[in-house]
Amino acid sequence: MPDWKSISLSVLSGLVLTTAVRSSHADEPLRARATLGVSHAVGAPQYREFGFGGAGSASLELPLGRALGIEGKIGGILLAEGAAPRDPALAKPGTGTVFFGTAGLRVHPFAAPGGPWTSAGFGVAQTGSRTRPGVDVALGWDFRVGSEGRWDVGPFAGYTLVIQPDDTLRPNDAHIVSLGIQVGLGARERARGDRDGDTVFDDEDACPDVPGIRTGDPKTNGCPRGDRDNDTVFDDEDACPDVPGRRTDDPKTNGCPRGDRDNDTVFDDEDACPDVPGVRSADPSTNGCPPKDRDQDGVPDTEDACPDVAGVRTQDPSTNGCPPASESIRVENDRILLDEVILFDLNSPRVRHASWGIVRKLAEFINATPDILSISIEGHADATGTERHNLVLSRERAESVRRLLVRFGVDQSRLEAEAFGRSRLKVQTKRAEAANRRVEFWITRTRTAPSVQSPAPAQETP
Structure with missing residues (x-):
């Protein structure tokens, strides 16, 4: 048994x-x-x-x-x-x-x-x-x-x-x-309850009476996703869960407020210079950066009529940032303008004595503006006479002004003479026109910028 x-x-x-x-x-x-x-x-x-x-x-x-x-x-x-x-x-x-x-x-x-x-x-x-x-x-x-x-x-x-x-x-x-x-x-199987209807059974639901989501953590499985700072970024994704922020693609900043370390009103995520106060611009590479000032005269290049020559701030946009004008000399867009016309003897390169005063003032202005490293003295003639004659005459007149400026103390290395004859008429006519017989002064090189090209020649009418 x-x-x-x-x-x-x-x-x-x-x-x-x-x-x-x-x-x-x-x-x-x-x-x-x-x-x-x-x-x-x-x-x-x-x-x-x-x-x-x-x-x-x-x-x-x-x-x-x-x-x-x-x-x-x-x-x-x-x-x-x-x-x-x-x-x-x-x-x-x-x-x-x-x-x-x-x-x-x-x-x-x-x-x-x-x-x-x-x-x-x-x-x-x-x-x-x-x-x-x-x-x-x-x-x-x-x-x-x-x-x-x-x-x-x-x-x-x-x-x-x-x-x-x-x-x-x-x-x-x-x-x-x-x-x-x-x-x-x-025994008959008991139905697995789901009181809150969130598809997480009550025996696995850490929050059985509040609809939530399924997670791998038994402590939060079936619980709703928290958002303590009410910024619509859930706490489990929020890098700053206690401070309202905004949603980003970067897990390190998602849910965090937009910073502005330099307090220039340009948020750090848009600021190309987040640690230096600047100004807002449409260019992402300069947005939030200090405005450029090539001549370091305190006038931003965007407002400076003479961005490569140190000057002073004025209310006139055409002279703002340009060297202070004398009574008869001013700078506009790399061109030195004289209120007086330099006169020459008839059909001669010789500068009349009456114009020596304005040339002397020009020399003083150049010497007082050391940022100007090079000036082109351009000689022009009217349409009368032969082309060769006008070209030679315009060159000799430009050279005469250059020699006179050197005589008044300007370093000759800062001056160069060019001749254009009748190729750049100011007034399109074949007649004798005083406005076409002129000398112009262009700033071609400064301490903070490369050479500046002279303007393209005007088309002469037949």
């Missing part, structure tokens, strides 16, 4: 252990299972001495969660009589019986109803009149059936090990495999 006392104690110890931890997992239903199948010994000498037989078991699983449970099992195996032992001293064993009781674990890898499972238990097994240690291992696949999820049906494969004492006539351990069908029955 089976030693049911030993078997029962083994199973009971497993059930008591399971019940001790059951209280924290009461939401998972208990499941009872039964198996029925065919068995055969696979180890020597049992595989010769016993034939095919039947196996059956009953078990109770107490879940510890959706993927793990503690299982207690009792069962039995009956093997048919096989061949006689090879040792003539041994009697034929007849039919083989194994009664066992184990306690162990059942694992559901998918943590969901149905699907694969595996179990392993350790306990006692009784063969004949002796009680021995035993191990039971099985795996299978459950198919959940029924609308209420109460039934499991599926195939299984099992392995039973009976450890034989060394002092028996057959000291080899018994290895038995079984194949068959498992049927499971459990």
Whole structure:
């Protein structure tokens, strides 16, 4: 007869252990299972001495969660009589019986109803009149059936090990495999609630009464995304969650206010010079930067009529930033203008004595403006006379003015004379026109700028 006392104690110890931890997992239903199948010994000498037989078991699983449970099992195996032992001293064993009781674990890898499972238990097994240690291992696949999820049906494969004492006539351990069908029955599954309707079940929802979103953090799973500073950037994306800001593509500044370190009213993210106060401009490369001032006269180039010559600020846009004008000399757009006309003797390069005064004032102006490094003295003639004559005369007159300026103290390296003859008529006429007989002064090089090109020649009318 089976030693049911030993078997029962083994199973009971497993059930008591399971019940001790059951209280924290009461939401998972208990499941009872039964198996029925065919068995055969696979180890020597049992595989010769016993034939095919039947196996059956009953078990109770107490879940510890959706993927793990503690299982207690009792069962039995009956093997048919096989061949006689090879040792003539041994009697034929007849039919083989194994009664066992184990306690162990059942694992559901998918943590969901149905699907694969595996179990392993350790306990006692009784063969004949002796009680021995035993191990039971099985795996299978459950198919959940029924609308209420109460039934499991599926195939299984099992392995039973009976450890034989060394002092028996057959000291080899018994290895038995079984194949068959498992049927499971459990309590009706409880529906997983979702009170706030956010698709996160209440048993996983850290905020079950407030709609939220699914996250990987159990502390925030199912909770709404916070926005403490009410700037529409959620706290989990907000680099400055306690200060209202704006959304950006940079995680380091997303949700942060727009900075203005230099307090020039141009935000740092648009400021090309974020640490130096400047002015707003349409050019991204200069926006927020101090205005350029090539001649460093305090008048920005954008307002400076003479950006390459240091001057003074005036209310007149045409002279703002230009050197201070005398009563008869001023600068406009790289050109030095005289209020008086330099007169020459008739058909001669000689400067009339009456014009020496204005030339002297021009020399004083040039010497008082050291930023002007080079001036082009351009001689022009009217359309009368031959082209060659006018070209020679205009050159000689420009040279006469240059020599006179040098005489009045201007460094000759700052002066150069050019002749244009009648190629740049101020008044388009072939008649003798006094306005065409002139000398012009152009600033061609300054201390802060490269050479300035002279204006293109005017077209002479036929």
